[in-house]
Amino acid sequence: MAGYTYTVFILMIPLVIFLITGLMGMKWKPIVSGVIGTAGMGISFVLSLLAAASYFFGGTHGAEGFQTIIPFEITWLRLTESLIIKMGILLDPISVMMLVVVTTVSFMVHLYSLGYMKGEGGFARFYAFLALFTFSMLGLVIATNIFQMYIFWELVGVSSYLLIGFYYQKPSAVAASKKAFIVTRFADLGFLIGILILSFVTGTFDFGKLTSPDGAIFAGAASLSFMGISALTWAMTLIFIGGAGKSAMFPLHIWLPDAMEGPTPVSALIHAATMVVAGIFLVARMFPVIHFQAPASQEIIAFVGGFTSLFAAVIAITQYDIKRVLAFSTLSQLGYMMLALGVSGYGGEEGLGFMASMFHLFTHAMFKALLFLGAGSIIHAVHSNYMYDMGGLRKYLPITHITFLIACLTIAGIPPFSGFFSKDEILVAALNHNKLLFAVEYLVAGLTAFYMFRLYFNVFWGKDRHYHHTPHESPLTMTIPLVFLAVASIFAGFIPFHHLVTSDKMGFDTEMHLAVAIPSVLIGLLGIALAWILYKKESAIPEKLALRWGILYTATYNKFYFDEIYLFVARNIIFKYISRPVAWFDRHIVDGFMVGIAVVTEKISFQIKGMQSGQLQHYAFIFVAGTLALALSMVYFLN
């Protein structure tokens, strides 16, 4: 299975770009680092398309389904004979798919940023961080073992922190980056403990061994349990917590909306298309283990996903910051994917949910990146993030308008756009598994259509606002990615995912489930119609509704006060009753002890330093006298 060694370059190019632009970018004209970064990402993009083409259509599909290929692997740490940490590249359907997703979106964002970030300070720094992020994300998806994944996972967290805090002069950006880092780091703790339990139980980090469906490696693990729950369920649940942190699942979702403080291309890259799906990817990667060894964890995943999608969709309706609307929509869609994984079976038709989740991940990456980049284009034109500063923009931003409309239709699940297909598969999978979850998702589909078109009508229709200057269409570097992603959003739905990316790597046949598809389209249309009525023309109805629902509306607008609750818990309970006594103890007892030692030592040395007089003859006298004293004592004691 040689011939895939070039995939190393997909990974290495961003790293090299990061080093070059990071170290030397300051000295160049800003545009140089931008062009280098974009060109490098272009190469990575082409290479991963090549890899995907030869992997999916190049005859690796045998009787066993798609083979797992490891074109490159080195031993990094040899802890014991059985516990070896390796670094390598693993190609199987989901990682190849993720390669395409990451490099596509990253390339588009690089290109887009040439226009969007023009004239901003720290242009080279921005590109260096983007490259670092891309590198870590690629390293994460092609990891051959869970430990390598964890390393890159943390790298992703760091680079995301750097990018969110890009405008480091802005206090809110700094706060947001810290929040994102701390919340995800907190979740990563769960991930790490999960990894440790898992490797303790199985003695390996290797995905190849962990995810083989026969589960022979877990033979000895069944008997291990803690508090009545098997060790593997613990491990899987903890790992899911890590994934939930990265993918901003409820209740660890609070960092994602704030992360919108970063530049808009960053939001598109990180908080829509790549980093947040890392959690989904993790669950998908561990899917055989979760499904066969820890069904309880899978239930948790399904319900957390379902709840998050509903919860976020409700909040999205009331937000005015367009990036926040998109952020909550992302949360909601991620909930969809989690839910699909949670309800999936293994193999063949049973694995529909798995396939649907990956499918939705792919289409979502395209249309959400498009939405964010479109929003960036709007913000670029209007210099505001708020809907009430916008209106009637369709005249000024024709390309943005069309592409944004396509994206909205896609996310609303209107055929023939790609979102329709993937969402449909998820709904079918949910229906097969659990009627309640299906109902939730069905409702969310309608809500999604509603809030997206509320956004759309508010921004592009309605009456003109008073703008500082006439909004103008963005430069070519920004519109090309928009058009490309719009085309991808339209046609991605026709990719035969059920033949390519499945739970057991074997293709299966599925057909349109009209019984589900028609109602879901209808509810989407209903949502759109509702938004049309309420927001197409300026009207008083939304205001009235908001007043009528009073408390509920305010609660939703404030994101159900989750931030405040966390803040309260952190400040009043953890800080007050845990941190403060610990800090006191540290400052007064521990530090005091150390300071005491230092003071005593200093006093003593001050006292005895007079002996170091520098007078050679004193030393000589003491030396001779000491020798004599020794000799005398020996004479005295030995006789």
Added chain:
Amino acid sequence: MIQGIPIEHFLIVSTIMFFIGVAGFIIRRNLITMLMAIELILNSVNINFVVFNRYLYPDQLQGQFFSLFIVGIAAAEASVAIALIINIYRKLQNIDVENVNEMMY
């Protein structure tokens, strides 16, 4: 044995010489005088070696060779010490050991 002089007499002479050297080293503050005191000490040790050789092991020559080597070492030591003293003199314009205390504390 030799001309009826007992070994103890030699040894007492060399001991007194040794401790005169030690006292000189401690008392005098001129560096060159201290160097001379060291020469006295080495010389007394030489006498001891030679005397032991002659009185106790007259059939061998170890004592004499050690004295020989000590003379060599004394020469080396004296040359280095005098080089140091000259350097110190250049720096401080005198050679009192009390002024050579830059290494204190």
Added chain:
Amino acid sequence: MFYMFSGIILICSLLTITTRRILRAAVYLLCVLLATAGLYFMLKYQFMAAVQLTLYAGGIVVLIIFSILLTSHITHRFKHPDLVKLIMGVSTALVGGGLVIATILSHPFQTGTTSELPVNMTEIGNQLLSTGKNGYVLPFELISILLLAAMIAAIVIAKKDKNKNSEI
């Protein structure tokens, strides 16, 4: 004969450390070294005595006198030493000397009874350069290296700094 040499040694070494003129101290040191050479002659170690005369009396003392001339004025007289140092030095010397002499007197020395080895130059040369029993070639080489190193070190230390030179 022995007592004369011993007297010279003791008196001159005492004078060496008590005189207040440094050049005189050097001359007294020379006397001590010459008297020591006389002792060696008495003990029939002619070679050793010759070395003592040439190296010590001839070499080192001349070196010391040179350095004295370089660093001091001939008329310069030392100040009286500190009382504290005086007490320190004298007491150490007295205690140490008493201790050692007491030890020497209480120790019965077994005088060697074997026949004396005739000390001639051939014997010394052979032993100094042989590697077998009673061979001293290794320390001999060590001493040669040490002397070389000391010579270089002395030159390096005493050499004037180029920078300093230019400053002056």
